[in-house]
Amino acid sequence: MSHPHAELGPPPPLPDGGLRVVALGGLGEVGRNMTVFEHDGRLLVVDCGVLFPEDAQPGVDLILPDFDYLRDRLDDIDAIVLTHGHEDHIGGVPYLLRLKPDIPLVGSKLTLAFIEAKLAEHRITPYTLEVREGQSERLGPFDCEFIAVNHSIPDALAVVIRSRAGVVLHTGDFKMDQLPLDGRITDLRAFARLGDEGVDLFLVDSTNAEVPGFTVPERDIAPAIDRVFQTAERRVIVASFASHVHRIQQVLDAAAEHRRKVAFVGRSMVRNMGLARELGYLHVPEGLVVDVKQLDDLRDDQVVLVCTGSQGEPMAALSRMANRDHQIRVGPGDTVLMASSLIPGNENAVYRVINGLMRWGAKVVHKGNAMVHVSGHASAGELLYCYNILRPSNVMPVHGEWRHLRANADLAVATGVPQDQVVLAEDGTVVDLVDGRARIVGAVPCGYVYVDGTTVGDVDESSLKDRRILRDEGFISVVVVVDSVTGKVTGGPEIHARGFGADDSVFDQVRPLVEAALDRAQTEGVADAHQLRQVVRRTVGRWVSDRFRRRPMIIPMVVEV
Amino acid sequence: MSHPHAELGPPPPLPDGGLRVVALGGLGEVGRNMTVFEHDGRLLVVDCGVLFPEDAQPGVDLILPDFDYLRDRLDDIDAIVLTHGHEDHIGGVPYLLRLKPDIPLVGSKLTLAFIEAKLAEHRITPYTLEVREGQSERLGPFDCEFIAVNHSIPDALAVVIRSRAGVVLHTGDFKMDQLPLDGRITDLRAFARLGDEGVDLFLVDSTNAEVPGFTVPERDIAPAIDRVFQTAERRVIVASFASHVHRIQQVLDAAAEHRRKVAFVGRSMVRNMGLARELGYLHVPEGLVVDVKQLDDLRDDQVVLVCTGSQGEPMAALSRMANRDHQIRVGPGDTVLMASSLIPGNENAVYRVINGLMRWGAKVVHKGNAMVHVSGHASAGELLYCYNILRPSNVMPVHGEWRHLRANADLAVATGVPQDQVVLAEDGTVVDLVDGRARIVGAVPCGYVYVDGTTVGDVDESSLKDRRILRDEGFISVVVVVDSVTGKVTGGPEIHARGFGADDSVFDQVRPLVEAALDRAQTEGVADAHQLRQVVRRTVGRWVSDRFRRRPMIIPMVVEV
Structure with a gap:
């Protein structure tokens, strides 16, 4: 097989008539x-x-x-x-x-x-x-x-x-x-x-x-969906992708069959299903879909909610229901149907949601225990x-x-x-x-x-490397004030940490070490801010490694006044 | 079912004769x-x-x-x-x-x-x-x-x-x-x-x-292991848990059958298999297991390596082989057998290793494509x-x-x-x-x-919350120097960021805002370091939210000289 493993250089010009x-x-x-x-x-x-x-x-x-x-x-x-x-x-x-x-x-x-x-x-x-x-x-x-x-x-x-x-x-x-x-x-x-x-x-x-x-036909999940509706005592809450029109169609069909009303929850779900319906891709019987505000007028066993959050996204309605941080308070008798895949990497988040919902007494039907996804x-x-x-x-x-x-x-x-x-x-x-x-x-x-956020390309590999260090280790910052005329240290070291997990009082042990190292450096004629920062970084880094066997980010700051 | 969901108080004394x-x-x-x-x-x-x-x-x-x-x-x-x-x-x-x-x-x-x-x-x-x-x-x-x-x-x-x-x-x-x-x-x-x-x-x-x-018998994976040995052209590299004596036994048996030598790699694997062998739980034919140093004297098709790293642990031998950061340079003809489960949450790490090994041309046999784990x-x-x-x-x-x-x-x-x-x-x-x-x-x-590291219990939920913020957003630190006698700002604001993903020059925009806010505060008689920190945090926080739609940790530091 052709295989790009050798170090590849820039390509030659494309020959006339060729396709690149x-x-x-x-x-x-x-x-x-x-x-x-x-x-x-x-x-x-x-x-x-x-x-x-x-x-x-x-x-x-x-x-x-x-x-x-x-x-x-x-x-x-x-x-x-x-x-x-x-x-x-x-x-x-x-x-x-x-x-x-x-x-x-x-x-x-x-x-x-x-x-x-x-x-x-x-x-x-x-x-x-x-x-x-x-x-x-x-x-x-x-x-x-x-x-x-x-x-x-x-x-x-x-x-x-x-x-x-x-x-x-x-x-x-x-x-x-x-x-x-x-x-x-x-x-x-x-x-x-x-x-x-x-x-x-x-x-x-x-x-x-x-x-x-062979991938099983989409319609083969209909029996499992039907079984959810047949056995649900109270609400049916369906989580799926906001673009899976046919999956949602099957849910709507089952809801109509079992005389329930459906409300869409979540911006992307409401928008996409609106478009799909308008353009004729989603067939909605008259009166089946209601606004979520109308649910209060219905009994729990007349209700279906269709929402996003099937991948355990923390801000989605489903995660918030699992955390009791949503107006829908899931409890015994409610059935949650996660009619979706489980994208690799999302397992922890998804199981957190499933465990949370089950802990409140809900029944959770998902691809791990029923044929509800293809x-x-x-x-x-x-x-x-x-x-x-x-x-x-x-x-x-x-x-x-x-x-x-x-x-x-x-x-x-x-x-x-x-x-x-x-x-x-x-x-x-x-x-x-x-x-x-x-x-x-x-x-x-x-x-x-x-x-x-609003930036594209500003966050780069080096920012991510910093984030990974900060994530795993936190940071210790050390501020030293230097007189801009004499070059002498006149303030600090002030030492603070975040995400490091120790009381700031622990730094009383290292402060004298930093002071001594700075004294030594200045006696040797070091006045340049960059070098002073290096002295601080080395001193604190060595102490924290010996004392804690950890490698937080060390942030030395030298302020000239 | 009895269910602990109600808020539970401290338990009453255990009645005489009871078991808690x-x-x-x-x-x-x-x-x-x-x-x-x-x-x-x-x-x-x-x-x-x-x-x-x-x-x-x-x-x-x-x-x-x-x-x-x-x-x-x-x-x-x-x-x-x-x-x-x-x-x-x-x-x-x-x-x-x-x-x-x-x-x-x-x-x-x-x-x-x-x-x-x-x-x-x-x-x-x-x-x-x-x-x-x-x-x-x-x-x-x-x-x-x-x-x-x-x-x-x-x-x-x-x-x-x-x-x-x-x-x-x-x-x-x-x-x-x-x-x-x-x-x-x-x-x-x-x-x-x-x-x-x-x-x-x-x-x-x-x-x-x-x-x-029913869980399938351990011995039912023997055919899949045998097939790996039958078809392997060069090295066989097996990753498993360091405690799975019977799994390793099956690998040893297959290696003996196919006239290969086995070397254990990794501290816990070497230690545990040594103990299991000593105590009679692992049966090792004379001369089958060799030291990893002896592998150089053997042809690749005479070799089996048994190592840890089946969960994608970044420091384990297998991950390092996938990154070409190990003396064993995996390539075409080598077969890697991951004879282990895939613990939920490890998917990304494990697939990263599998993709890395395959990218170098190795064949990778794992529970996703063969019956190599029960x-x-x-x-x-x-x-x-x-x-x-x-x-x-x-x-x-x-x-x-x-x-x-x-x-x-x-x-x-x-x-x-x-x-x-x-x-x-x-x-x-x-x-x-x-x-x-x-x-x-x-x-x-x-x-x-x-x-x-060496600490037990020092890292707590609040440290982890800090780490999660630092992980997702990085931080911006702002240092201000204040005269301890007059209470006047005499230095700074010095502004730095890590994991934020912007050039430090971007802070030229916010520095005047911070200076103005501090001036205003001091005109209004604010001299207390805590209040000055609040002023800095609010000013920088609002700017970064408006400008970038992000919420990095803002670390205001006031140093008195």
Whole structure:
């Protein structure tokens, strides 16, 4: 397999007629999916998503793809194709459009509705081109054709990109539910036609490549949902993703069947379900959905709440219910249905919520004890179907950590794609499709860009390193005042600590050591603030390491008066 | 079910002849298992383990049970019974013995060997009493009988505690592998005899109560291990727990079969396997195990490394191999076998290691893609056997989060234990067994006690709250120098930030605001350092919130000269 492991340099110029593929996100991680295609000096972007931080990136709100590769070439971008409306595919768009607001967005009706709602919050009105399955559009030198795929959000599309370099198929995220609720299956007939035509490069969703067999149909969770409604004594509280229209549809259907009223809770849930209903993706019987304020007039056994918070997000309604910090006071007889996945890394937070709800007496139904969730991604069995019907010349697994990409590559090889025509690339790896062969030719810088509060990119790796030290060890600050004329120490050392976990009185032990060290330094003629700070840092650092076996951040400050 | 949810006050005095049960750990969490039994004014402790911190407890090394309940009653403790040698059952012993080193430890041969090795590191030589299954010992007013149970470490025991209050059975941790490697099954015949005698209170391991069916036998993973050895082209690197003697035995057997040599890597692995071998629990064919230094003389396909790090611990050999920060340079052809569970909360760390190893070309076999791990705990099916053979009068689920305890309680009820004789207790809940009925009668304070470096209990909830703020937001410190005679500001404000993620030059904007606020305050006669700090905190806090929508810790410092 082609493998980017050697140190890769900057790529050579793209040969005439070739197609360059650079993923700026989504390879080596689950999230911030973004792929840039280049041909004849023009660029096409497919998706622009966000990644949610994990424990090594504390306090960060979002992680963006690194747009540096595009910064000088914004005028070359003909369009941003959005395959579907999930955050990890559209969440980065507002930040890219801040750099150039008039790049056209191309996507299906629901996808555009979701991104336009998001952009409105950023006060951006985009140029859009709505497309649907079967449609073709010429976007600069790229001939694009859109193909229906089935996923955990309606109206998802795969995109075929034709150019002089050949035929490329990018699946976006997909699975192959053969009995989807909306009847809109992944268009294998179109895949077959492409296979006949010849696919030169196949970029394919790897998320579930490690999972053997086939992803179960969405409708197979209906019995478990029905059982919740049949046995619930009081309220039914459903937590799910705010974009999972079909999941919510099943909840609405069950609610109607069991003569309950439904209220949506949480900004994103209310907004998205409103849009989905308006555009005809969510079917709501007249009078079924009520405002949350109307719940007071209903008995508990007539009520369904649909909210976010299925990943244990501390500010979401569900977490607050678990902490009794919400107007809905969950108790015995209430049933909480967590109709969602459990994203790796969220286990502690999710179990904290489940334990909290159960401790108050609620029954909690979740994927660990009932069939209330199915994945949105194709498992290994489905991927094999795709490889066999497409018979692609070259394969590039996308969307996943290394283990997912590697498992997907192995599936391609198992169906007969030659080892050296399977490209295992990472974010920033440059892959050129030239004369029908895809090859790794170099790499471009591709870092993490952090959004924190209103800032983009200000929080960097060194800030995060500081945060990790502060998180694990806290800090000790030492202030010394120096006369700016004589250079003599005239005040301090004042010593304080936070997150260190000792009474400040403990520093009475080190204060004389600092004073002595400063005296010694000044006797030796040291007056420079930088050197004095070093003396303080060394003295306090050694003391705290010997005395406590810990390494808090030491912050020496020298103030001149 | 009895349920501690109402606010519980301090317990009344224990009625004469009654037995009091207080768990100081292990109820509502997985770890720091510790239960205190009281009868006739004397105490018996069963287990004294540690809990490993999660993300809400950053930087902490270990979490201990809260010994406050025992602090004035150390002389009343007749013994500490240790059911088996896992950290979550013995790890707290050194800290309890620091308070009183002569409390006798009672346990099986391997359990005592493990705790003695640990205590030696703390320079404590304990009083011990070795017991084995079938044996009975009078410990103060407690008649104890020890029963063999099967678990993921050899030589585990359940304990029967007889007193005038009745017969109590505490399972410790257990499962019911019917074909264990050492032939030592959980002694159901003894359970049956106890059932005939009448069990008044049954304390039972809840860890796997949510898991339907039966835990698969340990030996069922042999084929998957064998397959690893059959297909491995170069090195085999096995990561597992340093206490899982039977798991390692299976690896040794496969290595011998496939004519490879084995080296143990890592302090705890080397130490524990040495002890297990010495005491006859690990059977090592002559010449099979070599020192890691001897590996250089062997071809890669003659080598097996057995190491720790299966939970993604960043300092363990396996993580360092994944980061190419270890003398073993993993590459194509190497196979890494993670023969272990994936403890919830460790997912990100473990997947980081798996991705890292795969990225270097290694094959990684883990519980996600092969049958290379079975749990050490009884699943729901096994627990039902226990309830039915014991027919206990009262049940108290132990060892688990609320969801586990609740699932276990439901199993008890399903077998016919009356709802109100199932006691759902939390850490600190006081349960009295009087006249054959177990009832919640109160609660004692029971907090988390944190070990960090050499300190025990210095790091408290407020330090952790500080660490969480510092982790997510960093801090901004502002130093002002004040003349101690006139009270006038004579130096500063000097402003610095760490973990905040902005160039210090950004503070040029807020410095004049701070100066103006201080001027205003001083004009109004404010000279007190505390008030000046408040002025600084408010001014900087408001600016940073407006400008960045963030809430770093603001540290105002006023130094008087």
